[in-house]
Amino acid sequence: MNDFVGTGTLVRLALRRDRLLIPIWIVVFVISAAGSVKASIDLYSDQNALVEAARTSNASPALVSLYGRIFDESSLGEVSLFKLTAFGALLVGLLAGILVVRHTRTEEESGRLELLSAGVLGRYAALTAALIVSAGTVIVLGLVTALALMGSGLDTKGSFAFGLMWAGAGLAFAGVGAVTAQVTESARAANGLTAVVLGVAYVLRAIGDSSADGSTQWVSWLSPIGWSQQVRAYAGDRIVVLLIPLVFLVVLIAAATALIRRRDLGAGLVPPCPGPPQAAASLRSPLALAWRLHRGSFYAWGFAFLLLGLLVGNIASNVDGFVTSDSAKEMVQKLGGVEGITDAFLATEMGVMGLLASAFGIQAALRLRSEETALRAEPLLATGVTRARWLGSHVLMALLGTGALILVAGLGSGISSGASLGNMGRQVPRMLGAAAVQLPAIWLVTALVVILFGFAPKLVTGGWVLYGVFLLIGQFGEIFNLPQWMINLSPYGHTPRLPGGDFSVTPVLWLTAIAAALTVAGFATFRRRDIG
Amino acid sequence: MTSAIVVSGLHKSYGSTHALDGLDLEVATGEVHGFLGPNGAGKSTTIRVLLGLLRGDAGDVSLLGGDPWHDAATLHRRLAYVPGDVNLWPNLTGGEVIDLLGRLRGGLDEKKRDDLLRRFDLDPTKKGRTYSKGNRQKVALVAALASNVELLILDEPTSGLDPLMEEVFRQVIEEDKREDRTVLLSSHILSEVEALCDRVSIIRRGKVVETGTLSDLRHLTRTSIHAELAGSPNGLAQLPGIHGLDVEGNRVRCEVDTAQLDAVMRQLSASGIKSLVAQPPTLEELFLRHYEDDVPAEAEAAVR
Known part of the structure; x- marks a missing residue:
């Protein structure tokens, strides 16, 4: 014993x-x-x-x-x-x-x-x-x-x-x-x-x-x-x-x-295998280091997003096969024909992809805090690297990474739905567009982590809490009859439903502007605070 | 003589703890300056203010002629820093970290890098997560010492190193000293400071309580005397600056304030000295004298 x-x-x-x-x-x-x-x-x-x-x-x-x-x-x-x-x-x-x-x-x-x-x-x-x-x-x-x-x-x-x-x-x-x-x-x-x-x-x-x-x-x-x-x-x-x-x-x-x-x-x-005794010539900037730190998880996410996109596009092309009964056919007509329900399905799934890509953004931005608390930021900031450059390197990974992920998912779903519907030339750009409109909401949620990191670094994991609240509002807000102003709090609710839905530029611009403002405020507050 | 570092009246609090309480520090260009104090005295906080990582609440700080908070990145190209607690990226090799930090500082002396790797017996192909504490420390040391900078800021750089490696470290700093590099060496290893430093500042509870060359500081403390005299000693007890006098026939033991040494020796030789042992104060004694009133307080706190 x-x-x-x-x-x-x-x-x-x-x-x-x-x-x-x-x-x-x-x-x-x-x-x-x-x-x-x-x-x-x-x-x-x-x-x-x-x-x-x-x-x-x-x-x-x-x-x-x-x-x-x-x-x-x-x-x-x-x-x-x-x-x-x-x-x-x-x-x-x-x-x-x-x-x-x-x-x-x-x-x-x-x-x-x-x-x-x-x-x-x-x-x-x-x-x-x-x-x-x-x-x-x-x-x-x-x-x-x-x-x-x-x-x-x-x-x-x-x-x-x-x-x-x-x-x-x-x-x-x-x-x-x-x-x-x-x-x-x-x-x-x-x-x-x-x-x-x-x-x-x-x-x-x-x-x-x-x-x-x-x-x-x-x-x-x-x-x-x-x-x-x-x-x-x-x-x-x-x-x-x-x-x-x-x-x-x-x-x-x-x-x-x-x-x-x-x-x-x-x-x-x-046993761990040895690595190179010298750094590659390219490893000479905070950005190169950030890419080195994020790339493994980015590749894994990218692969998963490509598969998900292909799968979703493939399911979408089967949607007309679901419709067999007369009552269902009638309903389909009301929804705008077969393309109408295919689009509705794709738009919903793109929204889900947007939620998933945000998780990558949050995780990538949280890396800032873990680098800081593990005392790995300190030696970098004691070199010729300014705070803005160091912060920017990880923020860029989060923003560009989520952008690349959602576009990969859009491309995958465009290719597979286009291939089975026989209109690849139309479907691929439509799905890329549907993917791109998800970005402002994704970036806004990522930017919330950045401002928390600058302003209240100890509360930075609150980014996950906000994300969870937005998810719950989106999933259950209407079922639980929440007031409209609460439902409006979630950035995801303002994303245009594409493909097929109406595209209005105003919410997209607003979301982008708020995300940009939060990011800038994150930089400004981080420059003024103590490290550690 | 110009100064690489000038700090005056520096205050820094974290919430209710007052980490720095009006700290003054001056490091002359080209000197190796020891920064001595026990854990929690404020050494690392001072260094992090000097690096612009923390912002002082009050007081003036000048580093290499600039303001470390506003001109951090520009000034950092002229200095190298070794933190007391080195953490490496788990999936980067030691060699990669050395090169990266060197390049971000604006360049690395390749020859010196290889030479230091050999002398510190460090394998640069291992991944960060597989290094022991001592080897992580060596990675940071090689990265800092292999760059041709004006100022080295070292925060307990030998913690985790074995005695052989401590010796290598001392040799390398000696060489740097000859190249007129300025070094701020924070440490609580007194022998290291004694061996390397031109001047020393002792910090206690966020304040520098003593600063000067080692011989300056020795004057502030006591020499222990052990003498055998020809006749019986007299008049010793009346002399100022004599402590713990113990007379046993013709034998005398006492502690003498170093400033009063001359008067005591005259008195002793008046009785005829047969044998004499005089021990100069060690840095330990110097150090303990400044901290002796802290020790009982801590012991009491532990009992409570």
């Missing part, structure tokens, strides 16, 4: 450190699940509309590969939550994996674990504590979600099946995090590795789910996210399937402990 000494203390320490983070995550998950159910109840007033929606979704390979299959087309619970089944499982998995790495490898890398290990602390204490915290979080998350879903009017068994299948995905990826944390020396790389496993799991289930003749359906069973889908919440409630992620977790824990026995504190399995 000596190997586990100190676990309890570390659990308390982790809970103390995450006392805000964990509850916020749980609340976000619970609100999105319950909010989806409420929105669906309002949307599908009669059973026929529900079945119709489920059938069209199941008939589109693109939607099935993105979200998964609906097993019971008449189940309100399943139809209203199917977009959050595989996707939600992915996010819960990410949370669980990050939590484990955060309390193991991050601590080890920073040297804090060494400080603790020199006291009375068992060899497996850190990993055990991290697993207890991570598993506890996802189990509580699952149970609270189940209760919230019951509160929304869904049946008890299905609600617990749904909540627990989220928890199941979390447990599986807590195990993945436990192993990746042993493999690399850096916590960033460990999280990256977990993300790769998550991506592979998502793609595997996409391949299995979208199998046309059922011959490759078994591939879904290779994926922890596939296991969660196979619980079939509100469509059979096969809770027993959750034994698979449990066994998976136990196997990965065994693997992780075997790795711990074999390695030194601080070391990984993959």
